[in-house]
């Protein structure tokens with residue numbers, strides 16, 4: 594059973610600074626535990642949904658924008674038992690580890706030194722994670738080193754398409770995945786450069802030879818939030834026939850031999 598729990602669904606600067614939707618990324622529990630895109634609030638949300646970050650084996654960061662990497666260092670500290678054990682794997686874009694023209698690295702040397710391994714893969718690279726394998730996929734984003742993945746599991750593949758413009762090559766990488774998680778930032782007729790809109794995801798699903806069993810729309814931007822992402826999801830489902838969900842904190846998918854099941858978790862109480 595592969596279990597995916599969202600710790601937020603927000604994306605873009607305005608949703609992030611207002612926290613209209615939380616921005617903690619998501620957690621995949623398979624033969625290993627991996628946190629994906631630990632944006633602001635990832636650590637707090639992980640505890641809120643009882644996903645002990647000390648049990649992480651890997652952290653994946655698609656790119657060096659703060660809504661994706663803000664909590665990276667503190668998650669590394671959790672994964673390494675307070676930076677006391679050399680443990681865990683970081684898989685991240687070049688910009689996250691080295692920085693780029695506009696951003697410093699998102700992870701210090703101190704934190705890198707306690708990791709067991711660091712991968713800065715190019716599209717096409719394959720990384721083994723227990724019984725699963727990550728195939729790194731490309732993106733066309735304002736951070737040019739942005740990466741996504743297609744995780745091969747015994748129950749089918751899970752694709753993650755982070756911030757990107759639509760380009761046909763995405764089909765070559767993600768066609769036939771069983772579950773597709775995509776950063777659909779903008780609603781219909783309101784596309785912006787370097788991000789997917791509802792229109793883009795519809796084009797993509799229509800062009801797929803083998804459509805996914807389910808799509809999860811995440812990285813909801815402010816315009817999408819107010820356009821009603823649930824309405825957008827219903828539209829996608831109606832025109833493509835693909836079961837479509839909108840991520841939110843506490844939203845969990847369970848992918849085993851049976852049809853993909855979903856539930857929404859209650860947050861744990863804080864003292």
Ligand SMILES: [Zn+2]
Nearest residue numbers: 656658734756
């Ligand atoms: Zn971005």
